[in-house]
Amino acid sequence: MLLVVEQFLNGLQFGLLLFLLAAGLTLVFGIMDLVNLAHGSLYMMGAYFAATFAAWTGSFLLGALLALGATLILGIVLEMSALRHLYGRDHLDHVLATFGLILFFDEAVRLIWGPAGLALPLPAWLTVPVPILHGIHYPAYRLAIIVVALLVALLLYLGVMRTRVGMLIRAGASNREMIGALGINIKLLYTLVFGLGAALAGLAGMMQAPILTVQIGMGENILILAFVIIVIGGIGSIRGAFLAAIFVGMIDTLGRAFLPNLLRQVLSGAAASTAAPALSSMLIYLLMAIVLVVRPEGLFPANRR
Amino acid sequence: MKALSVSKAVTALMLAGLVVLPLYSHLSGNIFILTLFTRVIILALAAASLNLIMGFGGMMSFGHAAYLGIGGYAVGMLAQEGVGSGFIQFPVALAASAIYALVIGALSLRTRGVYFIMITLAFAQMAYYVASGLARYGGDDGLTVYKRSDFSGLVNLSNRTQFYYLCLACLFGVILLIWRIVNSRFGLVLQGLRSNEQRMQAIGFPAKRYRLVCFVISGTMCGLAGALLANNTDFVSPAVMYWTRSGDLMVMVILGGMGTLFGPVMGAVVYLLLEEFLSQITEYWALIMGPLLLLIVLFGRGGIMGLLGRLNRG
Numbered sequence: 001m002l003l004v005v006e007q008f009l010n011g012l013q014f015g016l017l018l019f020l021l022a023a024g025l026t027l028v029f030g031i032m033d034l035v036n037l038a039h040g041s042l043y044m045m046g047a048y049f050a051a052t053f054a055a056w057t058g059s060f061l062l063g064a065l066l067a068l069g070a071t072l073i074l075g076i077v078l079e080m081s082a083l084r085h086l087y088g089r090d091h092l093d094h095v096l097a098t099f100g101l102i103l104f105f106d107e108a109v110r111l112i113w114g115p116a117g118l119a120l121p122l123p124a125w126l127t128v129p130v131p132i133l134h135g136i137h138y139p140a141y142r143l144a145i146i147v148v149a150l151l152v153a154l155l156l157y158l159g160v161m162r163t164r165v166g167m168l169i170r171a172g173a174s175n176r177e178m179i180g181a182l183g184i185n186i187k188l189l190y191t192l193v194f195g196l197g198a199a200l201a202g203l204a205g206m207m208q209a210p211i212l213t214v215q216i217g218m219g220e221n222i223l224i225l226a227f228v229i230i231v232i233g234g235i236g237s238i239r240g241a242f243l244a245a246i247f248v249g250m251i252d253t254l255g256r257a258f259l260p261n262l263l264r265q266v267l268s269g270a271a272a273s274t275a276a277p278a279l280s281s282m283l284i285y286l287l288m289a290i291v292l293v294v295r296p297e298g299l300f301p302a303n304r305r
Numbered sequence: 306m307k308a309l310s311v312s313k314a315v316t317a318l319m320l321a322g323l324v325v326l327p328l329y330s331h332l333s334g335n336i337f338i339l340t341l342f343t344r345v346i347i348l349a350l351a352a353a354s355l356n357l358i359m360g361f362g363g364m365m366s367f368g369h370a371a372y373l374g375i376g377g378y379a380v381g382m383l384a385q386e387g388v389g390s391g392f393i394q395f396p397v398a399l400a401a402s403a404i405y406a407l408v409i410g411a412l413s414l415r416t417r418g419v420y421f422i423m424i425t426l427a428f429a430q431m432a433y434y435v436a437s438g439l440a441r442y443g444g445d446d447g448l449t450v451y452k453r454s455d456f457s458g459l460v461n462l463s464n465r466t467q468f469y470y471l472c473l474a475c476l477f478g479v480i481l482l483i484w485r486i487v488n489s490r491f492g493l494v495l496q497g498l499r500s501n502e503q504r505m506q507a508i509g510f511p512a513k514r515y516r517l518v519c520f521v522i523s524g525t526m527c528g529l530a531g532a533l534l535a536n537n538t539d540f541v542s543p544a545v546m547y548w549t550r551s552g553d554l555m556v557m558v559i560l561g562g563m564g565t566l567f568g569p570v571m572g573a574v575v576y577l578l579l580e581e582f583l584s585q586i587t588e589y590w591a592l593i594m595g596p597l598l599l600l601i602v603l604f605g606r607g608g609i610m611g612l613l614g615r616l617n618r619g
Contacts, residue, residue: 035419035422086602092555092563093602095365095552096556097598097603099555099556100595100596100598100599101599103594104591104592104594107590108592111589111592220549227423227427228423231424278437278439279438285430289427292415293412298420
């Protein structure tokens with residue numbers, strides 16, 4: 001029981017983290033029609049910034065706040081210098097250009113911070129276990145991630161659906177020329193959206209940093225998960241990304257936690273312990289394949305709203 | 306049409322260079338260049354196979370490295386189990402790649418555009434994780450191929466020069482095959498589907514079936530490259546299937562010129578030599594390579610072949 005609740009919360013936490021990453025990706029894709037492979041690099045930069053700033057200032061929160069600003073600025077600079085010129089081009093061009101950016105960021109990090117990873121230590125008040133249910137404790141930091149991510153998801157929803165800027169963003173997504181003709185500065189809007197996506201990715205990176213180590217290439221594996229999520233959820237749909245992210249986070253976490261035992265019921269011990277890790281890593285890709293076979297446009301296709 | 310265009314001249318020069326390279330290597334005593342170019346040729350073969358579906362078929366596969374791994378693992382696993390004959394290893398490698406291509410092609414071709422890019426990527430990652438889970442065959446650490454494929458005296462793969470020419474012959478064979486395919490009725494239908502699928506379907510061509518056949522042919526060709534690559538490095542690991550390797554192959558195709566016969570070969574040569582050259586100048590070669598890719602995408606439409614074509618006209 002204890003293990004089930006714990007793993008369930010871990011799945012939720014991982015899913016929400018993935019949502020932060022996928023939300024930026026799906027926003028940028030849905031609105032600018034840009035496939036951004038370098039989104040994972042922004043996630044990595046967020047983590048490196050946070051580790052550096054936290055070490056400088058000596059405060060975890062202040063470091064995180066500064067890092068959030070830094071990834072936002074980095075995203076804006078990136079959009080204005082390079083990615084802006086890719087709008088309207090073939091998707092293949094996007095894949096290639098942003099693939100080049102990944103090479104660049106990985107190498108730049110190696111040059112600046114060195115090949116060894118960094119650690120982002122947690123302050124004492126976040127390391128205590130918190131009682132959540134009768135007799136069940138859960139780490140405060142993971143709870144904090146859940147709360148922050150839910151809050152961001154809510155803000156994002158309200159921002160996109162209920163504010164004027166959100167309305168412009170949605171309008172820009174459905175007809176770029178029209179909204180430009182109505183006198184809206186579409187360039188600025190796009191830069192803003194990209195910066196927002198970058199900040200979300202950076203936030204995900206810095207929140208994951210204390211749990212895992214901060215290292216080169218950390219953004220690449222999770223980027224593929226984020227792609228799986230936006231494909232399952234339907235590209236361009238934030239709601240789809242949210243549901244798919246939770247779903248993928250749960251399946252991945254629960255699969256890793258319980259699949260070995262389940263397999264041991266049917267297979268011999270040795271066979272099960274070798275097959276289980278591979279099978280649980282495959283699980284989400286299988287899920288994606290099934291979803292795409294049944295609904296080739298994802299679960300919540302954005303353009304059909 | 307001019308008798309000798311710039312792009313044709315450059316292509317001919319490059320091919321002639323590839324043919325006489327072992328001679329240069331022997332005369333100068335530079336063995337390294339032969340090893341380097343064997344790798345270049347094998348990856349050029351993989352890039353050419355990707356070009357068949359990407360350039361001519363309009364299918365943007367982001368999981369092509371999976372076949373490199375499948376072909377490689379077929380050789381490695383058979384060698385591990387004591388089957389050393391290349392006459393068994395290579396057909397098995399090709400058949401395994403073809404079956405994999407058939408299954409994932411049948412599923413992936415239900416989708417299009419970005420979804421297709423992503424689903425092929427996801428399947429390749431799946432293959433990557435399967436290979437990492439093969440504890441008997443090294444798992445994450447990979448599998449050493451202690452003995453190269455044995456073609457009972459026909460060619461000796463352990464002889465550098467013979468192996469080089471075998472790879473080169475495979476590359477030329479594949480390019481010849483692609484040339485025949487592209488100019489056949491089948492190839493014309495494929496290119497028709499690339500430019501206007503609705504019209505082709507209205508005429509009565511079953512789009513999916515044509516694409517699937519093309520997808521399988523391309524995957525089988527890349528499986529051959531995988532089998533050669535495992536022999537070249539005497540080693541196969543999940544890393545050959547990692548998604549960045551699929552990205553590398555895509556870059557080679559685009560860099561050389563998508564949808565041209567020799568573009569991918571040119572792209573592979575330039576990309577890998579550039580990588581080699583930059584890594585000799587600085588440890589941080591990717592710092593230059595990354596922005597270079599960005600610039601090529603932004604300003605170099607049509608890749609090297611397109612550039613040469615413009616030189617000709619301008």
